[in-house]
Amino acid sequence: MAHLNGSPATLEQMQTLALTNIGHFTSMRSDDGAVRGLSLHMDRLVRDCRTVFGSELDPERVRGYVRDATAGKGGSFVIRVTIFDPGLEMGHPGSEAEPHVLVTTRDAGEMPPPPLTAKAYTFSRDMAQVKHMGLFPQLMRRRWAQLDGFDDALFADESGRISEGGTWNVGFVDQDNTVIWPEADVLPGVTMKLLQRAHPHVTRPVTLAELPDMQACFATNTSIGVRTISAVGEVGFSGFADSPVLDAMRKAYVEIPGERL
Numbered sequence: 660m661a662h663l664n665g666s667p668a669t670l671e672q673m674q675t676l677a678l679t680n681i682g683h684f685t686s687m688r689s690d691d692g693a694v695r696g697l698s699l700h701m702d703r704l705v706r707d708c709r710t711v712f713g714s715e716l717d718p719e720r721v722r723g724y725v726r727d728a729t730a731g732k733g734g735s736f737v738i739r740v741t742i743f744d745p746g747l748e749m750g751h752p753g754s755e756a757e758p759h760v761l762v763t764t765r766d767a768g769e770m771p772p773p774p775l776t777a778k779a780y781t782f783s784r785d786m787a788q789v790k791h792m793g794l795f796p797q798l799m800r801r802r803w804a805q806l807d808g809f810d811d812a813l814f815a816d817e818s819g820r821i822s823e824g825g826t827w828n829v830g831f832v833d834q835d836n837t838v839i840w841p842e843a844d845v846l847p848g849v850t851m852k853l854l855q856r857a858h859p860h861v862t863r864p865v866t867l868a869e870l871p872d873m874q875a876c877f878a879t880n881t882s883i884g885v886r887t888i889s890a891v892g893e894v895g896f897s898g899f900a901d902s903p904v905l906d907a908m909r910k911a912y913v914e915i916p917g918e919r920l
Contacts, residue, residue, distance in 0.1 A: 672745045684742065704721060728763075728764070741762075771887070777892075787822070797825045831865060832875040854885070
């Protein structure tokens with residue numbers, strides 16, 4: 660059941676998401692009623708609401724809607740909070756917006772999932788700092804990658820400078836066991852931020868040409884935690900199966916206490 664502003668959403672209210680598709684969201688994993696980085700997710704919603712709609716969003720109101728929508732739901736699951744205005748029309752997106760709060764849930768998979776393979780594409784997301792609903796370019800490249808026998812897509816600019824994946828941040832481990840986060844225009848992922856606080860790292864530009872020199876590669880987001888990437892294109896990573904650095908990062912992430920909704 661989808662809940663809009665605390666009540667079951669109607670088909671008429673939801674059709675704006677398909678027909679106009681202006682909005683932003685955050686996804687967060689709940690484990691037994693607690694969310695790692697919950698405050699960061701709320702900060703993202705407030706920040707992106709200012710950017711997309713020029714409006715202030717009350718994070719406590721959002722948390723209340725999430726509590727109501729997930730009441731009685733136990734175990735592990737993923738919560739998505741989408742901010743949009745059902746009244747905005749395609750022809751008049753500049754009208755004064757009244758952002759609404761949509762809460763949906765889905766089952767959570769195992770964490771971490773099995774290693775994935777990725778294919779690199781030259782692509783940069785529009786408004787990369789915003790977790791907006793414009794997912795077509797990423798999902799199209801994910802589709803192309805899967806049709807070519809890979810699991811997902813990795814993005815780089817025209818110079819080969821790596822940024823992020825389809826719906827995840829990417830990181831690397833070099834031969835000296837140093838964790839490297841690419842310096843690029845990327846979505847500031849909540850899981851990435853938590854890991855950067857919990858584990859030593861450096862941030863610097865990383866190019867596709869450097870991949871053969873890397874020991875390991877990984878993807879991060881709220882649903883998967885730290886997921887191993889076994890190969891990008893034809894480049895495999897020697898440490899993907901038993902990297903002590905990735906094991907340490909996973910342990911550090913799991914030990915981050917969740918915040919109660």
